[in-house]
Amino acid sequence: MSAVASTLPISRPRRRTGAVVRALALAESRRMLRNPLLWAGAGLSVWMMWSVVPEPADEWPGASYEGMAVCVVPLLFAVSVVSAVSFHRERLEVAAEAPVRETQRTVARLVATLPLLLVTVAYAALLAWRQRDLGGLSLGMEPGRTTEALSTTAELAQPVVLTVLAVATGAALGRRLPLVSAVPLLFVMWFLVSVYWLFGDAAITPLSILQVQPVRLHAGSPYADPLDFPTHWLLEGPGEFSAQWSRVFVSGALAWWHAVWLLGLSTLWVAVAVPRGRGRRWLVAAGSFLAVVGVVAQYLVFP
Amino acid sequence: MTIAPLQQAALPTARAIRWAPLLGVSGLLLVVLLLARSADRPVDVVLALASAALASVVVAALHDPAAALLAAVPVSAMQRRVLRLTLVLLPVLALWWVSTVISDSSPGTGNPVPLLALAAAGVAVAVWSPPHLGVLVGAFVPVAWYALDTTVPGAGVLSDVAGWWHTAPGAVLAVALLVLVAGRRR
Numbered sequence: 001m002s003a004v005a006s007t008l009p010i011s012r013p014r015r016r017t018g019a020v021v022r023a024l025a026l027a028e029s030r031r032m033l034r035n036p037l038l039w040a041g042a043g044l045s046v047w048m049m050w051s052v053v054p055e056p057a058d059e060w061p062g063a064s065y066e067g068m069a070v071c072v073v074p075l076l077f078a079v080s081v082v083s084a085v086s087f088h089r090e091r092l093e094v095a096a097e098a099p100v101r102e103t104q105r106t107v108a109r110l111v112a113t114l115p116l117l118l119v120t121v122a123y124a125a126l127l128a129w130r131q132r133d134l135g136g137l138s139l140g141m142e143p144g145r146t147t148e149a150l151s152t153t154a155e156l157a158q159p160v161v162l163t164v165l166a167v168a169t170g171a172a173l174g175r176r177l178p179l180v181s182a183v184p185l186l187f188v189m190w191f192l193v194s195v196y197w198l199f200g201d202a203a204i205t206p207l208s209i210l211q212v213q214p215v216r217l218h219a220g221s222p223y224a225d226p227l228d229f230p231t232h233w234l235l236e237g238p239g240e241f242s243a244q245w246s247r248v249f250v251s252g253a254l255a256w257w258h259a260v261w262l263l264g265l266s267t268l269w270v271a272v273a274v275p276r277g278r279g280r281r282w283l284v285a286a287g288s289f290l291a292v293v294g295v296v297a298q299y300l301v302f303p
Numbered sequence: 304m305t306i307a308p309l310q311q312a313a314l315p316t317a318r319a320i321r322w323a324p325l326l327g328v329s330g331l332l333l334v335v336l337l338l339a340r341s342a343d344r345p346v347d348v349v350l351a352l353a354s355a356a357l358a359s360v361v362v363a364a365l366h367d368p369a370a371a372l373l374a375a376v377p378v379s380a381m382q383r384r385v386l387r388l389t390l391v392l393l394p395v396l397a398l399w400w401v402s403t404v405i406s407d408s409s410p411g412t413g414n415p416v417p418l419l420a421l422a423a424a425g426v427a428v429a430v431w432s433p434p435h436l437g438v439l440v441g442a443f444v445p446v447a448w449y450a451l452d453t454t455v456p457g458a459g460v461l462s463d464v465a466g467w468w469h470t471a472p473g474a475v476l477a478v479a480l481l482v483l484v485a486g487r488r489r
Contacts, residue, residue, distance in 0.1 A: 044454045051456035074450055180366040180442050181324040184359040187446040188328050191352050191453075192335050198344060 028112035041078025084174025144235030154255030206298035261294025355449035358421035423479035
């Protein structure tokens with residue numbers, strides 16, 4: 001049936017195609033927002049985030065700062081599943097006389113996910129407010145310690161960019177696999193991502209999905225005098241997780257270039273969801289370019 | 304139980320099961336476990352996640368697009384489910400053993416009973432749910448339970464209940480099996 005549809009002449013007026021795409025986008029958007037799983041994921045993420053409080057001075061510094069970054073994972077999983085449910089409907093063939101082709105329907109479904117981005121923007125805004133309400137979080141240890149650390153704008157933007165990736169991943173798996181097969185894969189992907197300390201090394205973090213800052217960089221041997229380090233550095237001393245003095249590195253530039261890497265991955269996933277053809281080839285090329293630029297730039301950001 | 308038809312159906316059923324989710328989940332888990340092992344990081348969290356993911360894959364293997372067509376055959380739906388579960392549990396348990404060997408985990412975390420408990424709970428929900436949604440809902444149970452366990456903060460009744468799948472897996476497995484026995488004609 002798809003082969004027959006692809007040979008039909010394109011004779012429909014563009015205005016009717018645009019109207020159909022808008023109508024489908026609105027219908028799918030309403031369905032997504034009415035999915036209880038989306039709000040369950042959002043609720044879990046907010047609950048997790050709200051339960052994070054600054055750790056006592058004698059506990060590992062940075063636990064709360066890093067813990068807040070991970071709380072978005074249930075929301076991302078829910079967004080992926082909601083997107084997969086929408087694109088799963090595309091697995092049913094439509095008649096050759098359908099008013100729009102699959103490509104236009106895919107665009108409509110992607111446009112329909114814009115409200116999901118707004119949900120995540122609201123989550124990021126709530127996270128920023130919560131950090132300020134707590135008076136900031138602690139990072140580092142004396143003599144390089146702060147108790148008023150706030151996530152940078154770039155770090156706050158990461159949940160929004162991750163939502164784009166969640167939509168794209170859900171779209172690809174929902175379009176190409178039955179939902180019962182997509183759910184375990186999406187679960188493993190997003191909850192493995194939450195084991196962020198596995199991907200926190202400076203060599204690996206540019207390639208991670210959920211990049212949790214700060215990154216620890218070598219500062220000096222365990223016998224170094226921390227007073228000799230630059231005064232603006234945040235520091236962590238030798239302990240259970242490191243045998244050396246480390247610089248606790250937080251960078252907005254690193255986070256922004258990581259967003260470029262994530263957008264590249266998202267574009268590649270969308271290429272899996274769209275039909276074969278010129279569109280897919282352009283998406284693969286663009287996604288690959290963005291991914292490579294994002295990764296290389298992140299490595300260049302490190303001092 | 305009619306054994307001969309199930310034996311004859313074993314190979315065609317194995318061909319009909321979608322193995323892509325198991326392969327995908329296995330690949331991701333093994334890569335992360337190797338990464339954790341090489342970085343000398345604790346792997347207990349990854350193994351717990353693997354339990355939930357593999358349990359979801361086990362339940363997802365119940366998905367049979369021909370289920371309505373097969374409703375008229377003399378082999379009952381529960382017998383066909385048992386056949387599918389047996390076929391998928393063998394590689395899943397083998398993968399679980401490989402994962403525990405690779406991760407060189409602490410004693411107790413290599414116990415497969417939590418995995419079986421989550422899978423049994425998911426299958427029980429799938430059996431009692433409406434037929435057109437049962438398997439999807441059942442496949443969600445292990446992942447939702449894990450997500451609830453990892454996100455519910457602090458101590459309390461909800462936190463205790465959310466942790467039953469690994470603090471009392473034997474009891475969860477027993478209750479799920481009783482529910483399945485009660486639904487054996489569904």
